[in-house]
Amino acid sequence: MMFNLKGKVAVITGSRRGIGKGIAEALAEQGANIVISDIKQKDCDKTAKNIAKRYNVRAIGIECNVSSRDDVNKLMDAAVKKLKKIDILVNNAGIFVQKPMKELSEEDWDKIIDVNLKGVFLCTKAASKRMKKGKIINIASIAGLVGYLNAPAYCASKGGVVNMTRENALELAPKINVNAIAPGVIDTPMTDFLKKDKKLLRQTLAGVPLGNVGKPKDIGRLAVYLASAESDYVTGQTIAVDGGWTIQ
Numbered sequence: 028m029m030f031n032l033k034g035k036v037a038v039i040t041g042s043r044r045g046i047g048k049g050i051a052e053a054l055a056e057q058g059a060n061i062v063i064s065d066i067k068q069k070d071c072d073k074t075a076k077n078i079a080k081r082y083n084v085r086a087i088g089i090e091c092n093v094s095s096r097d098d099v100n101k102l103m104d105a106a107v108k109k110l111k112k113i114d115i116l117v118n119n120a121g122i123f124v125q126k127p128m129k130e131l132s133e134e135d136w137d138k139i140i141d142v143n144l145k146g147v148f149l150c151t152k153a154a155s156k157r158m159k160k161g162k163i164i165n166i167a168s169i170a171g172l173v174g175y176l177n178a179p180a181y182c183a184s185k186g187g188v189v190n191m192t193r194e195n196a197l198e199l200a201p202k203i204n205v206n207a208i209a210p211g212v213i214d215t216p217m218t219d220f221l222k223k224d225k226k227l228l229r230q231t232l233a234g235v236p237l238g239n240v241g242k243p244k245d246i247g248r249l250a251v252y253l254a255s256a257e258s259d260y261v262t263g264q265t266i267a268v269d270g271g272w273t274i275q
């Protein structure tokens with residue numbers, strides 16, 4: 028069977044909804060046991076319960092703010108205690124703030140970098156220490172590969188994730204493969220602002236050769252490949268799932 032994840036344990040940050048939840052579902056569909064993690068315990072429990080029921084795997088919720096070292100250490104300890112090990116870490120938690128440089132405050136900058144970049148560092152550091160062998164998948168963005176207007180800190184954070192993926196892949200080889208996925212515009216609550224503004228949506232889609240918005244499942248499918256033995260010789264890469272956004 029290709030993409031067999033039966034018995035693997037996957038920790039996915041920011042996974043109560045959106046892309047993180049889509050990845051959790053895709054991994055669970057291949058048999059992985061799942062740790063749903065997000066900032067509120069109640070939301071984690073709800074998503075975990077649904078996944079356990081739907082895919083017949085173990086799924087638990089553990090609250091964690093990825094920019095807090097204490098929370099991150101507690102998350103990884105609890106994952107190992109409750110599900111015995113960590114095989115797969117998906118660094119998905121992230122925030123998007125669209126403001127031009129002149130409106131972006133120092134506090135905005137710090138918050139975005141703390142969640143999107145420092146969060147990946149803290150989670151990878153804490154999880155890799157506890158992993159024997161396995162896969163780490165970082166959720167970057169097209170905004171880490173090309174410029175995305177009016178999002179200076181977001182672009183910096185995601186560009187940082189893309190190159191930290193290469194460094195982490197070097198440092199953790201041959202034990203752990205580290206790769207990143209760069210989503211284009213995906214249908215989640217993060218992109219509600221686009222769906223509400225039909226003109227902006229049309230303008231945005233004009234830059235997408237495949238002409239439509241992606242779904243969390245599109246990211247989940249690549250995450251399954253990167254989490255599985257099928258990608259054992261792939262490391263340090265960032266793969267765009269963006270309908271062609273970054274090829275022109």
Ligand SMILES: NC(=O)c1ccc[n+]([C@@H]2O[C@H](COP(=O)([O-])OP(=O)(O)OC[C@H]3O[C@@H](n4cnc5c(N)ncnc54)[C@H](O)[C@@H]3O)[C@@H](O)[C@H]2O)c1
Nearest residue numbers: 041045046092093119120121168210211212213215216217
């Ligand atoms: N939706 C898109 O078009 C798109 C495009 C490119 C990249 N991304 C990236 O994909 C990832 C998921 O985004 P999404 O679209 O599902 O957004 P989303 O807002 O639906 O989900 C993000 C989740 O992260 C959680 N989160 C935020 N701050 C956190 C923190 N400090 N600690 C733990 N959890 C936290 C939120 O509570 C939320 O559940 C993000 O890293 C985002 O930057 C999204």
